[in-house]
Amino acid sequence: MRVVLATRNAGKIEELRRILAGIEVVGLAGYPDAPEVAETELTFAGNALLKARAIAAHTGQAAVADDSGLCVDALNGMPGVFSARWAGRHGDDEANLKLLLAQLADVPAARRGAHFACAAAVAVPGGEGRVAMGRIDGRIIDAPRGTGGFGYDPIFVPDGESRTTAEMPPAEKDAISHRGRAFRALAKILPEVTG
Amino acid sequence: MRVVLATRNAGKIEELRRILAGIEVVGLAGYPDAPEVAETELTFAGNALLKARAIAAHTGQAAVADDSGLCVDALNGMPGVFSARWAGRHGDDEANLKLLLAQLADVPAARRGAHFACAAAVAVPGGEGRVAMGRIDGRIIDAPRGTGGFGYDPIFVPDGESRTTAEMPPAEKDAISHRGRAFRALAKILPEVTG
Numbered sequence A, B: 001m002r003v004v005l006a007t008r009n010a011g012k013i014e015e016l017r018r019i020l021a022g023i024e025v026v027g028l029a030g031y032p033d034a035p036e037v038a039e040t041e042l043t044f045a046g047n048a049l050l051k052a053r054a055i056a057a058h059t060g061q062a063a064v065a066d067d068s069g070l071c072v073d074a075l076n077g078m079p080g081v082f083s084a085r086w087a088g089r090h091g092d093d094e095a096n097l098k099l100l101l102a103q104l105a106d107v108p109a110a111r112r113g114a115h116f117a118c119a120a121a122v123a124v125p126g127g128e129g130r131v132a133m134g135r136i137d138g139r140i141i142d143a144p145r146g147t148g149g150f151g152y153d154p155i156f157v158p159d160g161e162s163r164t165t166a167e168m169p170p171a172e173k174d175a176i177s178h179r180g181r182a183f184r185a186l187a188k189i190l191p192e193v194t195g
Helices: A010-019 A044-061 A080-085 A093-103 A170-176 A177-195 B010-019 B044-059 B078-085 B093-103 B172-177 B178-194
Strands: A003-004 A023-025 A065-071 A111-121 A130-140 A156-158 B001-003 B024-026 B064-070 B112-125 B130-140 B154-157
Touching: A003 A044, A010 A023, A010 A093, A010 A177, A023 B024, A023 B172, A044 A065, A044 A080, A044 A111, A044 A130, A044 B154, A065 A080, A065 A177, A080 B093, A093 B001, A093 B078, A111 A177, A130 A177, A170 A177, A170 B010, B010 B178, B044 B064, B064 B078, B064 B178, B078 B093, B093 B130, B112 B178, B130 B178, B154 B178, B172 B178
Parallel strands: A003 A023, A003 A065, B001 B024, B001 B064
Antiparallel strands: A065 A111, A111 A130, A130 A156, B064 B112, B112 B130, B130 B154
16 A cells, blocks of 8 residues: 655654554655645644645545644634644744743643644545544643754643653654554554545 | 722723713722732633622722623634733734734635624622623624724624724724623623622
């Protein structure tokens, strides 16, 4: 079996290869004209499916895509699908994190619950597509700690942990992360979709 | 009957006097030591009650307080109780509005529904307190219009309207606004609480 992962990020391709052992995973390097898919849906699952379908249609291959973000209880589950553009500009991790901390400045520890969520989708050309979800629960702390990971990792501490996900070794984080969980769940349903 | 309104804003006092005709409304001018109440609750009703109870306890009088904000569908109802500090600093209307527009930049017109909500609370010393809610439904436009009102008024267009609430004459806005509706509803239950 062969799937195209809707990314040009080598790290993400390696991660999926580890999780989907026995399945050939390629990125978009061989598809220079693949479309940039705007994440216009209001759910992680909607955006992941949107991307997987677009890449399946473009490549004629089974395609895998994901969308993920941070959901803060005190913000009704936001930033959510807006996680990467929370401060208004896409991909400015530092501004996003800083804004979130400022918004939560008066929110006491007992009300700083949050979770990371990931939707991993697979689609085949002309087919319906399937989505698997993964999440990791925890809380938002007052100030950043750690240099690993990306995005909101420096201010997120998983339940039962004292370290932020930015302070955990990558393999340890992968084992419990929303992305790891979603991709392992996806691996189980992949054969149903790709035949 | 006499009630203390938990504000030092003369405009808000006049507004409540118009709505609560026949009831003596005073502000906090006569209570220089009245506490500044932090809005630490995660609901408008919670914050309004918090303030009304604190001012009733401090003044020994029936007290009225309100909390209101903008709830955007695509943001799961946020900024909500964070409306006045959405960009991280309390009361920076321009930064709050600018951030919200940037966050919604990719959200199409059909998904830009929103409503203003207001909770108006009354409490008596040692008593339980009551809350009345008001809301006005509409949508968020792409760029500010109008100079009236405050906060998010320049980007909010009520259902059935083509003008923003910042483009409407104050009296016309008061007649349909979340605050007007909440205070008129409160007027009806005031006698039950103040006896």
